[in-house]
Structure formats: structure tokens, C-alpha cells
Amino acid sequence: MARKIMGETRRAAAQGWTRRAALGLAAGLGLGLAMAAGAAAAAEKVAVGALRFTSHAPTFIAYERGYFADEGLDVELKFFQAAQPVAVAVASGDVDFGVTALTGGFFSLADKGAVRVIGGLMSEHPDHDGSAVLVSNKAWDEGVRSMADLRGRSFALTQFGSSFHYMAGRIAEANGFALEDMRLVPLQKVGAMIGALKSGQVDAMAIVPHIARPLDAAGAAHIVGWVRDLGPYQVTTIFTSAANTTERPELVRRFMRAYARGIADYRAVMLDQDRDPAATEAMVDLIHKYVYADRPREKAAPSIKAGAVHLNAGAALDVADVERQLTWFKKHGLAPAGLTMDKLVDPRFQPAGE
Amino acid sequence: MDLRVVGLTHVYAGAPVLQDIDLEIPSGRILCVVGPSGCGKSTLLRMLGGLERPDAGAVLQVGEPPEGCLNPLTYIFQDFALLPWRSVAGNVALALEDRRLGRAEIARIVDDVLARTRLSAYRDALPRQLSGGMRQRVAIARALAVRPACLLMDEPLSALDAQTRELLMDDLVGLWLREGFTACYVTHNLAEAVRLGHRVAVLSRRPGRVREVIEIDMPLEERAERMPELAVHERRLWQLLREEAAAADQELADV
Amino acid sequence: MSEPACAHAREGARPVPYRGGGFAPRPRRWAGAAFLAGLIAFWEMCSRLGWISPLALPAPSEALAALRDLAQSGLLAKHLGASLGRLAQGWTLGVLAGIAAGLAAGLFSLARAGILPLVAALFPIPKIALLPLFIIWFGIGEESKVATILFGTFFPMTIAVYGGVDNVDRTLIRMGQSFGLSRLSIIRKIVLPGAMPAILSGMRISASIAIILLVAAEMIGAEYGVGAYILLAGNLMATDQLVAGVMILSAMGLTVSWLLGMAERRLLRWRA
Numbered sequence: 001m002a003r004k005i006m007g008e009t010r011r012a013a014a015q016g017w018t019r020r021a022a023l024g025l026a027a028g029l030g031l032g033l034a035m036a037a038g039a040a041a042a043a044e045k046v047a048v049g050a051l052r053f054t055s056h057a058p059t060f061i062a063y064e065r066g067y068f069a070d071e072g073l074d075v076e077l078k079f080f081q082a083a084q085p086v087a088v089a090v091a092s093g094d095v096d097f098g099v100t101a102l103t104g105g106f107f108s109l110a111d112k113g114a115v116r117v118i119g120g121l122m123s124e125h126p127d128h129d130g131s132a133v134l135v136s137n138k139a140w141d142e143g144v145r146s147m148a149d150l151r152g153r154s155f156a157l158t159q160f161g162s163s164f165h166y167m168a169g170r171i172a173e174a175n176g177f178a179l180e181d182m183r184l185v186p187l188q189k190v191g192a193m194i195g196a197l198k199s200g201q202v203d204a205m206a207i208v209p210h211i212a213r214p215l216d217a218a219g220a221a222h223i224v225g226w227v228r229d230l231g232p233y234q235v236t237t238i239f240t241s242a243a244n245t246t247e248r249p250e251l252v253r254r255f256m257r258a259y260a261r262g263i264a265d266y267r268a269v270m271l272d273q274d275r276d277p278a279a280t281e282a283m284v285d286l287i288h289k290y291v292y293a294d295r296p297r298e299k300a301a302p303s304i305k306a307g308a309v310h311l312n313a314g315a316a317l318d319v320a321d322v323e324r325q326l327t328w329f330k331k332h333g334l335a336p337a338g339l340t341m342d343k344l345v346d347p348r349f350q351p352a353g354e
Numbered sequence: 355m356d357l358r359v360v361g362l363t364h365v366y367a368g369a370p371v372l373q374d375i376d377l378e379i380p381s382g383r384i385l386c387v388v389g390p391s392g393c394g395k396s397t398l399l400r401m402l403g404g405l406e407r408p409d410a411g412a413v414l415q416v417g418e419p420p421e422g423c424l425n426p427l428t429y430i431f432q433d434f435a436l437l438p439w440r441s442v443a444g445n446v447a448l449a450l451e452d453r454r455l456g457r458a459e460i461a462r463i464v465d466d467v468l469a470r471t472r473l474s475a476y477r478d479a480l481p482r483q484l485s486g487g488m489r490q491r492v493a494i495a496r497a498l499a500v501r502p503a504c505l506l507m508d509e510p511l512s513a514l515d516a517q518t519r520e521l522l523m524d525d526l527v528g529l530w531l532r533e534g535f536t537a538c539y540v541t542h543n544l545a546e547a548v549r550l551g552h553r554v555a556v557l558s559r560r561p562g563r564v565r566e567v568i569e570i571d572m573p574l575e576e577r578a579e580r581m582p583e584l585a586v587h588e589r590r591l592w593q594l595l596r597e598e599a600a601a602a603d604q605e606l607a608d609v
Numbered sequence: 610m611s612e613p614a615c616a617h618a619r620e621g622a623r624p625v626p627y628r629g630g631g632f633a634p635r636p637r638r639w640a641g642a643a644f645l646a647g648l649i650a651f652w653e654m655c656s657r658l659g660w661i662s663p664l665a666l667p668a669p670s671e672a673l674a675a676l677r678d679l680a681q682s683g684l685l686a687k688h689l690g691a692s693l694g695r696l697a698q699g700w701t702l703g704v705l706a707g708i709a710a711g712l713a714a715g716l717f718s719l720a721r722a723g724i725l726p727l728v729a730a731l732f733p734i735p736k737i738a739l740l741p742l743f744i745i746w747f748g749i750g751e752e753s754k755v756a757t758i759l760f761g762t763f764f765p766m767t768i769a770v771y772g773g774v775d776n777v778d779r780t781l782i783r784m785g786q787s788f789g790l791s792r793l794s795i796i797r798k799i800v801l802p803g804a805m806p807a808i809l810s811g812m813r814i815s816a817s818i819a820i821i822l823l824v825a826a827e828m829i830g831a832e833y834g835v836g837a838y839i840l841l842a843g844n845l846m847a848t849d850q851l852v853a854g855v856m857i858l859s860a861m862g863l864t865v866s867w868l869l870g871m872a873e874r875r876l877l878r879w880r881a
Contacts, residue, residue, distance in 0.1 A: 084844070091664065108846035112664045159844040185749060185830040186837070192744060192829070201749045202830075334845060403787055425789050435784035439802045439879040448798065449788040480879050500788065 043074035044251060049086035049098035050077050052291050054210075054307035055122050055236065056099055057270070058262030060290045061283075067261040071254035090115050090241050097240050097255055102325050104161025106239075107335035110344045116245050117322065118349045119238035119256055119315035121263070124228040128271065128310040130235070131167065131227040132212035138200035140222045147225040148175040153203035154183040156193040161334045163235065164193075167206040167227055169328055174230045179332070197221055210306035234318040234325070245346045256349045260314050270308040280305070314351040355419045355426065355503040356380050357402065357538070362411035364397060370561035371397055375411070377555060377564065379504065384530065384537045384574075386551030388544060388591060390602035394562035395540045396508055402538055403427040403506045419503035424453050428502035432509040434489045436481045436496075443468065443477040446496045453500075463499055471495040471529075487518035491525065498533070505537040511546060523549055527574050544591045548584045549577050556594045559602040566594055663848075672852035679853065684833075689857070691833040692823055695751065696861075699758025699826070700819040704812060706759070707766020711811075712796070714767065715774025715804070724767065732764035737825040749830035757826040762815035769814065773807020774800055806880065809873050816865045820858055835861070 046068070050059045059077070062068050068075040078095055080086045084105050086098035091114035099121055100106055109115045124130040135144045139153060150171060157164040165184065172179045185202050187193045194211070196202045198220050206227055207215075215221040227233060238259065244252055269276065269283045284301050291307075292300035312318075322345060329335035359377040363370065371394040379385045389395050400406040402413055404427065419426040428449075429435075436445050443464050450460045468474045473488075473495055481489055490510060497505055511519045523546065529535070530550075541547055547554045548570060556565045570587050577584055617623070649669050655661045656668030663671075679685045710728075713720035736757050747753035777800050785795040801808075827836030839854035841847075 084846075088846075104845035104847075105843075106846075109664075112846075114664055160841045161844045184832070186828075186832075186840070187744075187749065187830055188828045189741075192741060195741065195744060196749055196830075199745070201744075405783055405787060425787075427787075429784065429787040431780055431784060433780060435778075435780045437781065437799065437802070439805075448785075448790070451798075452788075452790050452794050482879065482881055496788075 043069065043072050045074045045076065046097070046251070046255065047076045047078050047095045049080055049089055049095040050290070051080055051083060051086070051099070052293070054287060054291055054304055055208075055309050055311070057266050057283075057287050057291075058121070058259055058311065059099070060262075060287060061265050062258045062262030064286050064289070065262075065265070067258040068255070071258045073251075073254060073258065087115055087239070090239065093241065093243070096244060097238065099236050099238055101163035101236050102166075102234075102322065102329070103163060104165075104329060104334040107326065107329055107339055107344070111336035111339040113242050113343070115239050116242050116343075117237045117239050117317065117345045118245065118252060119259070120234050120236075120312045120317035120322075121238055121315060122236040122309050123312050123318060123321075124230075124233040124235060125310035126228055128228070129209035129213075129226075130233075130309065131206045131208055132216075132223045133171065133204060133206050133225040133227065134197060134212055134215060134221040135204045135224050136197050136200045136202065136221055137219070139203035140224075144203065145224060147171050147229075149224070150204050151175070151177040151181045154185050156196055156202040156205040157184055157186050158188055158190065158193065159186050160184070161329070164206060165334070166325060166328060169332065170227070170230045170233070171206075171225075208307065208309070210303055213306065232318055232321050234312075234321040237317060237322070238315055245348075249348065252349055256315055260351075263311050263313065263315060266311060267313060270305075271310065273305055273308065316351055317345065317347070319345060319347065355536070356416040357427075357504050357536070358414045358416050359398075359402070360412050360414060362398070362401065362408045362413065364394070364401070364406075364408050364410075366397075372408070373561040373563050375562070375564055377567075379536060379538055381417070381503075381536050382534050383552045384539055384550055386539045386541060386547040386554045387557060388541060388547050388554060388595065389557030389562060390559045390595060390599040391542060392602055392605075393557045393559050393598070395542075395557060398557075398562070399429075399506050399508050399538060399540045402504075403429055405429075415503075420501070423501045423503050425449065425500035426503040428497045428500055428505055430490075430493050430497050430505060430507045430510045432512050434481075434486075434493045434513070436489055436492060438481050441478045441480055442473060442484075442492050442495075445481070445492055446499050449496050449500050467495050467499040470532075471498065485518070486514045487522055490514065490522060494526075494529070498529075498535075503536060505535050505539075507537055507539045509541050509543075510539075512541070512543070519546070524578070526550060527578070531575055544588045544595070547591065548587045550574070554587075554591060556591060559598040559605075565598075667849040667852055669852075671849040672856060675847075675849040675853040676856060679838075679850075684838075685857075687833045688835050688838050691831070691837075692827070692835040692861075695754050695758060695826060695834065696819050696823060698751075699755040699822075700762050700816060702755070703759040703762030703819070704766050704815060707763045707811065707815070708770050708808060710763070710767040711770025711772075712774060712800070712804075714771040715777075716796070716800070721771075725771070728764055728767050732768070736761045736822055737828075740825065740829060744829055753829055754826040754831065754834075758819045758822050761818050761822040765818060766811045766815045769807050769811025770804060773804030773811070776807065777803035805876055809869065809876065812872075813866065813869050816869065817862060820862055820865070823858070 048059060050056050063075055063077060078089070080089070083098070083100035084103065086095060087100055087106050087109050089095040090098050091109050091112075106115065110117075133147055135150075144150065144153065155168045157168065159165070168182060168184060169179050172182060185196070187196055190207070190211075193202070193205050193207070194215070197205050198215075212223055216223045238256070240252055240255075266283070269279045273280045284304050285297070287304050288297055288300050292303055319341075323341055326335060326339065326341065326344060330337055330339070357379040359375050362372055362375040364372040375398065377385065387395050387398065397406065401408050404413075415426065437448065440448065446464045446467060447460050450463060455463070464477075465474070468477055471491055471494060473491060476484065476488065476492075481492070484492065493510075511522055514522065527550070539547070539550055551570060553567055553569050555567045557563065558565045568587065568590065570584075572580060572583065652661070652666075653669050656663070656666070676685075679688075710724050714724040715721070739760070740753075740757065743753040743756055747756045781799050781803060782795060785799050790798070823834070824836035824839055827834040828840060831837040835854055835857050839851060839858075842850035842854055
């Protein structure tokens with residue numbers, strides 16, 4: 001990681017040589033416009049960081065259906081295990097675009113002038129399943145029936161400063177108790193969180209619906225509430241490097257246009273899956289190439305369908321909520337105090353698409 | 355207490371090492387055992403003290419050990435076998451620690467034996483601070499501390515230089531004159547054997563048998579002065595040993 | 610050339626060329642500290658001049674400032690207390706179990722046959738890979754953290770003790786037997802002290818491994834602890850805190866090494 005970042009520093013120091021600087025120069029001379037306009041011009045190479053989650057489906061759709069190519073982008077997908085390394089890779093210049101929840105690590109990278117938010121993707125929506133709040137059978141037996149009962153209970157997270165941490169904060173805030181009134185248990189991995197919840201070692205956690213519902217149905221845990229009930233929440237955002245926003249805004253714009261088409265396709269099919277079953281199946285086929293690829297299709301399909309979350313049309317960003325999140329992270333010492341919205345968000349790429 | 359070896363035979367990995375050994379170590383006398391290297395001298399000594407079990411034959415104690423004897427069969431090792439982390443007094447005390455003696459009693463015995471071996475000034479020294487000769491003196495003091503009926507000495511002077519060896523031989527003679535201990539003294543050095551042995555047993559090369567036991571009828575205290583007479587015995591021993599040693603030297607080591 | 614040397618030279622004699630020396634590093638007490646200080650000063654200078662991006666590596670002064678903030682907030686004591694408690698428990702239990710297993714393997718044929726292959730098979734397993742199992746076995750409380758450190762220290766300790774016991778001079782054991790010492794006395798008074806150099810060097814290695822495993826151990830449900838602090842710093846990309854945490858680990862390593870050095874000087878005085 002450090003090596004890559006140092007590589008970036010070196011690259012930046014040796015300006016005038018790099019691919020990026022050369023392109024910036026070309027754009028400055030007015031050649032960029034010509035390149036962008038003509039499909040005849042050589043496609044521009046762009047690396048997109050992706051996670052094998054259903055919520056990253058627009059990336060796969062735009063890639064598979066040639067929306068990136070339509071914008072003259074020669075996209076290379078680079079796969080990661082977690083969102084934080086994508087942000088680091090964008091900061092180091094190895095990847096151009098990524099999708100992440102807003103976390104302490106991301107805020108820190110933004111504060112260092114490495115990354116910027118350019119759009120919104122997943123959000124909690126009153127009409128759709130979002131993350132559910134689960135409690136263990138043990139806690140249930142002890143009378144925990146709602147989010148308000150979580151006061152004085154333990155709550156599993158991946159890490160401090162993660163979106164799970166923030167959700168815990170929202171739960172506490174909405175129910176009128178302090179975050180400190182819950183015992184937060186960082187367990188690094190979602191698998192470990194589920195294991196700890198099932199075995200009653202933690203009382204509660206928040207998790208995406210396609211994991212929460214089966215656990216609830218199997219009697220391994222109980223859903224006691226939904227995060228969407230806590231108000232609007234911009235869960236994941238689309239981001240790029242700060243250098244891209246300043247040196248290659250046109251490229252960013254084209255990327256966002258293509259990405260918005262991917263989102264539109266997804267919304268049209270996945271948010272109302274019964275309307276056109278054939279289209280739904282085709283979409284599942286497409287996503288299955290990337291998500292749950294290690295399982296046979298018939299086993300993957302229910303998870304993919306159940307994992308259909310709400311994605312914002314046109315990659316619209318709920319700026320007000322982003323600001324609220326930033327304030328919360330700062331208040332809890334999880335984001336740099338000096339980070340401003342100007343530095344975090346570049347609104348020039350809103351709205352994306354037609 | 356006498357020590358008697360009867361028909362002792364031992365086989366190592368199919369090859370006989372000792373065959374039909376009969377020996378007698380009468381009380382108050384020193385028996386030296388000489389033989390070419392690899393003839394089983396050290397094995398024999400380990401059997402005398404019960405550290406190894408013979409395949410056939412037996413080692414017998416004849417009579418009761420004297421009153422107050424703590425460890426009837428006591429070894430003195432070639433490389434001293436002192437615990438490097440214990441002082442001189444601590445090393446001597448080690449031999450007394452599993453004997454149900456009081457702390458004061460142990461201290462008294464240690465003081466006494468260090469005084470008798472003239473080591474009192476070194477009681478707190480660590481082995482590494484001592485010369486080889488001094489280390490062996492400590493080992494001898496440790497052996498005397500348990501008031502042995504019979505000392506089993508395995509080449510006790512071999513790790514020392516020639517001058518130290520002379521000094522220690524004088525010490526051992528002086529000690530025997532004062533304490534009159536019984537001993538089986540294994541060595542490959544014929545000069546030591548004729549200086550210290552009332553009798554000298556010559557073993558053949560492997561498998562070791564007793565070729566001859568010669569009697570040296572000269573008081574130990576006079577031997578330092580009567581070297582030329584001893585030389586006769588030494589020459590005779592050498593004649594007995596010579597062929598065996600030469601043959602043993604040519605053998606391939608396969609053990 | 611001096612007069613006599615000239616005379617020798619005329620006879621065709623010359624001094625034998627010197628070929629010895631070297632290969633005998635001696636401790637230079639201040640050189641190490643000076644080297645470290647110089648390196649840190651150089652690092653600080655590179656940061657100040659902008660040769661090292663703050664994104665890549667914080668300046669040592671920033672890391673020290675983070676450390677000072679931590680100390681002033683009172684959290685340093687909490688983190689250190691939690692970590693040292695886990696280290697002390699896990700390491701002590703691991704060392705004791707390792708000594709027992711190493712002794713058994715060094716003294717008894719049957720134990721050797723059972724323990725050695727087991728150690729060879731389990732030692733190379735990264736304990737971090739077993740974390741999910743440890744959660745199931747020991748829960749997410751202190752037990753799993755202590756167990757991680759215990760397992761990490763047990764194996765190197767077993768190997769060190771077993772090797773040390775194997776190397777105890779057998780004539781010393783024969784000597785003990787020849788003086789009629791009991792088996793227990795021989796183990797306590799001859800085998801254990803004889804294996805002490807190996808036991809201490811095993812303790813050195815296992816203490817370092819325990820510190821290495823601290824971060825892994827505190828991945829699971831740890832609110833306080835130096836490892837948890839470092840993990841949090843990593844999550845927040847707070848590189849100054851990250852480096853500060855690493856500095857604490859280094860300081861712990863240095864302290865342990867210093868304490869064991871004192872123990873060695875005390876316990877192994879006889880070796881000189």
C-alpha cells in the first residue's frame with residue numbers, strides 16, 4: 001500500500017512524463033474534446049475498482065452492455081475484497097473510480113486531498129428493503145423487541161469508523177440514547193459478525209436484507225427494525241481521485257453518464273422484478289457472471305434477486321445526508337476535524353446522465 | 355565391603371563387548387583396569403556402579419557397606435561432571451540433597467569434605483573459574499562427601515595436562531593413605547596404573563576379556579621414590595597390551 | 610621505513626601481511642541510538658521538505674504528536690494496560706505449556722513421538738487464519754485473544770526447550786543418577802538449569818511473536834489495546850496514529866528484550 005502511494009508521489013513529482021499529465025496537456029490544447037466526441041478516436045483507458053456485490057451491479061451492467069465503450073472509455077475492472085483498499089488504490093492512482101460507503105478511512109483520504117465523492121449510489125429508501133437490524137435469539141429472549149431496546153446492549157461491527165459504526169450511532173440517536181450506551185464489538189468480517197450474533201456472543205447488528213431475512217426466517221436471529229426507518233441515508237457513493245476531478249473533468253463526466261445508464265437499467269428491472277420476468281432473468285444472468293460466480297445459477301439467483309437494493313437514479317448524491325454523516329464522524333473523532341464538504345464532494349458531476 | 359564381578363558378559367548391537375569377566379576388588383584396595391581403547395573398560399565401570407545392566411553375569415557386593423556410607427558406589431568422571439551453574443560447595447552439596455539430611459548436616463559435611471580436600475578457599479567459586487585440576491579435585495571432594503564404599507574412577511586424569519596429572523596422583527595417594535578407600539580405577543595410562551593400583555587387570559581388545567591380573571606389591575606411598583622398580587611392571591604391562599593395542603588400532607570402527 | 614626495517618628489506622625479508630581481524634562485532638552502546646536518531650532526523654527532514662508525501666508516511670513529529678495526544682487523553686494507559694494484560698497471560702501460559710511440552714518431548718520417548726510431529730504440523734499455521742475458530746471455541750472476550758497469543762508462543766517455546774533438553778550434557782544426568790538423585794531432582798536441578806539458555810532464547814523469540822500476534826489477537830472484539838488502536842488507525846487511514854501505534858509496539862519489544870537481557874545476565878552468570 002505504502003509502496004503504491006509512494007509510487008504515486010514519485011509520479012506526481014516527475015510531472016511531464018506521465019500518462020496522466022500528458023493527457024491533461026492534450027485536454028488543455030483542446031484535443032480532449034475531439035477525442036471524446038469521436039468513437040473513432042482511441043478509447044481512453046480507465047480502471048474501475050469493483051467488489052463482487054449485487055449493489056455494484058451498475059458497474060457490471062455498464063461494462064457488459066458497452067455503456068463505457070459508448071463514452072469512449074476502455075474500462076478495466078479491478079476486483080477487491082473490501083471498499084477501503086479501492087479507496088487506497090484510487091488515492092495511489094492505480095484505479096480511477098470506485099464505490100464505497102463513507103467511512104473514517106475514506107474521510108481521511110479525502111482530507112489528504114486524495115479522493116473526492118462525485119455521485120451517490122445505494123441509499124435507504126422508505127419503499128425498499130435496506131439494511132435490517134437483527135438481534136440474537138438470546139437478546140430476543142431477554143426481551144429486546146425494537147431498536148429502542150438496544151440501549152445497554154452489545155452491537156457487532158466490522159471496524160470502528162465503518163458504516164456499521166455509523167448505523168449504530170444513528171440507532172442510538174434516533175432512540176434517544178448515547179452511542180456509549182451500547183457496547184460496540186469490532187469483529188473485522190461480516191462472517192464473524194454473523195457467527196457472533198448466531199451464538200449469542202453479541203446482541204445485535206445491522207446487515208443487508210438478503211442476509212438478514214434468511215437469518216430471521218431460519219430462526220437464527222430476529223429482525224427488530226429497519227435502518228430506513230431512521231430517515232434518509234446515503235449508504236454508498238461513487239468517488240474518484242481528486243486529480244481526476246481537476247485534470248480530467250470531461251472523463252469523469254463521461255464515466256458518470258455511462259454509470260447512470262447502468263443504474264437506470266438496474267432500477268428498471270430489479271426494483272420491480274415481477275414486471276418483466278424475462279428481463280429480470282437476463283439481468284440475473286449478467287450479474288451472476290460477477291456475483292456469486294462460484295455458485296450454480298439456480299442457487300445464486302435468489303440471493304441476487306433478494307439483494308436488490310435501492311440505487312439512486314442518475315447517481316444522484318444526497319448531499320445533505322453526506323454532510324450529516326461527516327458531522328457525525330467528526331463529532332466522534334472518526335474523521336479529520338479540518339475536512340470540509342468542499343474538499344469531500346465535487347458537485348459538478350451532478351446530475352449525471354440525461 | 356568387597357566388590358566381585360562374576361562371569362560378566364555384554365553384547366552391543368550383536369557384537370560382544372565384554373566376555374566372561376571375573377574380578378575381585380577387596381575392601382581398601384585399588385584395582386586398576388587397563389586395556390586398548392574400545393575394549394569395554396568404561397562399559398565395565400558403568401556396570402560396576404549399576405548405571406548399565408549386563409547381559410549375563412553379575413556384579414556383587416560382598417558384605418555390608420561401612421557405617422555412615424551414603425552412596426556405596428560413587429563415580430569420578432573423566433570430564434568431572436560438575437554442574438556449571440553451581441558453586442564448588444553447591445556441587446558437593448548436590449550429592450547430599452536427596453538423602454534426607456538436614457540443611458545444617460549438609461553444610462557440615464560440605465565444610466568438612468572441602469577442608470579435607472583443601473578446597474575451603476574455593477567454596478563459592480564457579481567451575482568455569484577453576485582450572486581442570488581444581489575441577490577434578492572438586493569432583494573428588496563431591497565423591498568423598500557421600501562416604502563411598504567404593505570409588506569408581508573413569509580415566510579421572512585423562513582430561514588434564516601431564517603436570518596437573520602428577521600433582522593429582524600425589525593427591526590421590528595422600529587421600530588413600532588417609533582415607534583408605536576402595537577403588538576401581540579405569541585408565542589407558544600405564545604409568546597411572548602402576549602408581550595407583552595394588553593390582554592391575556589387563557583387558558584384551560574387543561570383546562574384552564581379562565588377560566591377566568598382576569599384583570604390585572609395593573606400598574603406594576613409596577612408589578614415587580621407586581620409579582625404576584615400577585618401570586619393570588609398566589614394561590610388563592606394555593608387553594601384554596602391545597599386540598592388543600596394535601590390533602585394536604587396525605580395526606574398523608563400526609559401532 | 611625505519612632503519613632496522615630497511616636492513617631487513619635488504620635481506621629480502623618483509624613483514625607477514627596481516628590477514629586476521631573482523632568477523633567479531635562488538636556492542637557499541639551509543640552507535641545504535643545515534644544511528645536510529647539520525648535515521649529519524651533524516652525522515653523528518655524528508656517530510657518537511659515534501660520529499661515524502663504525508664499520504665505515504667507521516668513525519669515522525671506528527672506521529673509523536675499523535676502519541677502525545679494519546680497519552681494526554683489517558684487512553685494510552687488503557688490501551689497499554691489491556692495489551693500488556695493479554696500479553697502477560699498469553700505469553701506466560703504459552704511459555705509454561707511450551708516448557709512442559711518441550712521437557713516431555715526431551716525426556717520421554719513416547720511424548721517425543723507424539724509432540725514433535727504435532728509441533729511440526731501446527732507451528733507453521735498462521736494463527737490469524739484460526740481466528741474464526743478461536744471465536745467459536747473461546748468466544749469474543751479475552752479468552753480468544755489470550756488463546757491467540759498462547760498458541761503463537763507455545764510452539765516456538767516447545768521447540769526451544771526440547772532442543773535445550775536434548776543438548777543437556779548426558780554425563781551430568783549420569784552423574785545425578787550415580788549419586789542416587791531422584792528423577793524429579795535430576796529434572797529440577799540438572800535438566801532445567803542445563804536447558805536454561807535455550808529456554809531464555811525461546812522466551813525471547815516467543816515474546817517477539819506474542820507482540821506480533823497482539824494486532825491479530827485484538828482484531829476480535831477489542832475496544833482497547835495497542836493492536837486495536839493500530840487497527841483503528843488503519844481503518845481511519847490515520848497514518849500518524851498508525852505509526853504512533855507501531856512505535857508503541859517497538860517500545861514494547863525493546864523493553865521485553867531489555868528485561869530478558871537482564872534475566873539472562875542473572876540466570877546465566879555461570880556461563881560467562
